[in-house]
Amino acid sequence: MTDPNIDRLLAKRYLLRELIGTGAMGKVYRAKDILLGGVPVAVKFLSLSIHNQRIQLQERFEREAKTCALLGQKSIHIVRVMDYGVDENSTPFYVMEYLKGKSLSDVIRLETLSLARFLSLARQISLGLQCAHQGISINGKIFPIIHRDIKPSNVVIIPNSSFAELAKILDFGIAKLLQPDGDRTSYYMGTFAYSSPEQMEGNELDNRSDIYSLGVMMFEMLTGKMPLHASTDSFGGWYKAHHSASPRSFDSVNSKLKIPSELKNLVMSCLAKAPGDRPQSVSEIIQTLVSLERQYSSLTLLEQPLNVTPAKGAIELENQSIKPVLSTEQCRQLSWPQNKPIADIIFSDSIRINNELMAALWLMLPQQEIHKRTDNRRYNQFLFLASPHPIMLWITVLYSYEHGPKWLPYYLDLKTSQGQETTQLLAEKGYYRLLLFARDSPDRASACLYLNIASAQCQLLQQWIMLSQTLVSAGNPQFSKGLLKQEFEKLKPQILTKLEARYSKKIF
Incomplete structure (x- = not known):
């Protein structure tokens, strides 16, 4: 039909x-x-x-x-x-x-999550829940939002140019919307297998009900199995399971799983029958997940190779085939701006020579450090966060086997004209200059490095500009900057591994 x-x-x-x-x-x-x-x-x-x-x-x-x-x-x-x-x-x-991606339910069914991937996805889902539980301000009043139907089919995993993959929660508020008016103690809305005991009773819910559902889902993500079994797939069967059955242990499901005890304890605490025995806020869960990420980011749940998916558009080598339009000698005629302090700082400002306008990063370092970096290999990458405030992280790395990496991150606010103009220059030109100044001779650039931008990243930069022009800022720019900083710290080992591997193979 x-x-x-x-x-x-x-x-x-x-x-x-x-x-x-x-x-x-x-x-x-x-x-x-x-x-x-x-x-x-x-x-x-x-x-x-x-x-x-x-x-x-x-x-x-x-x-x-x-x-x-x-x-x-x-x-x-x-x-x-x-x-x-x-x-x-x-x-x-x-x-x-x-959202063109995969449901988390399909990911669980078809794939085995590495520990690193689980921790990343669980943290992202928890950040979404935390945001909802903290509430929305309408006319000066805060309205906390409880999801009421957290389950894998309500989470979609999409490829993302900044974070490799991005977890997004669907259907916030719909379960509450579909509840009838009147006495709620006799009414139930949700999914049997993921509902908290208090939800099965039809009680008014708070954030701890979502935490219980999150615990069920995390167990399933880690094992591919459900922590509870019902005698029948009915309301009565699941009511009894959630109220009286003990969750299965991880070892009973699969003794070969390599799961840190701290993570096991976290999941089991979320599955406590009484709301008071669970974590009282998602912030507690996030804190534990972040700590585990730092400790176990390179381990797997099962004894198999870790499949790391790099962020799309990462530029692994500088493309030397494009001839710079501006000579190094012309760049070195530039002087350190008088309105900037003589200090080890980095900032962005476009430069124009011979009517050619281009983006540039200005960097001040000790002269000895500049000598170490002028012949380094160069890497760049861009990360973008649309919400709560559009911010782009512009990453430049100078690397040598002897001296290691010099990380040069710079943040651009894409709701400002300067941020949009700089990003537009990067996208249109496909390259930028890195101007290095010594503290004791700021009247002249000590070195001027040329860095190419991959065409795929140029296209993304254009998209980010257009998106930022339509977005409404929903939060403090510093909050978005903080989120990008966290992602940058997690990305550093991946970038360094690439640079070291290529250096050892003499690809440079």
């Missing part, structure tokens, strides 16, 4: 093209936003009709949809809701960003 929604124009704007998902809460379609030139979006129709019901239900839907939209702007780990409404059949719908 033909789906009547295919090729349907919704709200005079969204052209529905393909059914891509179905579930208890509704259907999801891939669509095109014709007002934005065919930009792909996802439209979810909820299994709820407000026809002939009280107007308060429609108002509640609009309030919940608005809250979810704000939440998606606040965290990169929560799907962005861009529009919402009610169609001519009185069916509510969401319009979300279209």
Whole structure:
């Protein structure tokens, strides 16, 4: 039977093209936003009709949809809701960003997660939950958001140019939206296998219910199995399991798993029957996961090779085939700006010589350090974070076998004109200059290095500029900068491994 929604124009704007998902809460379609030139979006129709019901239900839907939209702007780990409404059949719908990736349920079913990958995904999911639990400010009032249906099928894993892969949580607030008004103690909404004991009772929930569901999901991610078994796949069977059955131990599921005891304890504490015995906030979980990442980032769960996926667009070698348009001698005529302190700092400012404008990084170092770095191999990479505030991290590395790496990170705020102009220059030119000044002779550049940017990264830079122009900042730029710093620290060993491997193989 033909789906009547295919090729349907919704709200005079969204052209529905393909059914891509179905579930208890509704259907999801891939669509095109014709007002934005065919930009792909996802439209979810909820299994709820407000026809002939009280107007308060429609108002509640609009309030919940608005809250979810704000939440998606606040965290990169929560799907962005861009529009919402009610169609001519009185069916509510969401319009979300279209995510081309894999469901976490498929990842668990088809792949074996390395410990490093598990820790990264679990931390990202936890960051999304933390953001929701901290709440959204509307008209000066904070509204905490509880998901109520955390499970692998509500997490999508997408390739990402900055973080290799990105975890995003779907369907925030929808479970609450679908609850009827009135006495909630006799009403249940969720997924049996992942629901907390208090959720099975139909009680009012807090953040600790999501923590229980997260514990179930983390156990499944680590083992491929569920921590609890129900005698029957029914409400009664799962009610009994969540209330009285003890979770299986990791060793009983697979004795060959190499899981740190601290991680086992964390998961089991999340699975405590009583909310008071679980971690009281997701922040506690994140703290443990981050600590484990630092200790075990290179280990695997099973005795097999670790498959590390590098960030897309990473530039491993400087491309020497492009001839610089500006001579080194011309660059060395530049003087250190008078409004900058004579100190070991780095900043970005474009330079123009012979009517040629290009991006440049200005760096001041001791003269001895400059001597060590002028003939180093060069590496660059760019990371981007869209939310809560668009920030780009511009990474430059100078490397020699004798002296090791010199890390030169620089952050660009892409909501500022300077940040956008610099990024545009990088994208258009495909190269930049690194100007090195000595503290004792700032009137003249001691060295001028040329660095090429891979074409794939130039395309991404253009995309990031366009995206940043449409985004609304939902947080402090320093918060985004802090998140990028964390990712940079995790990325450093991967970059260094590449540089050392290439040096040892005499590829340089």
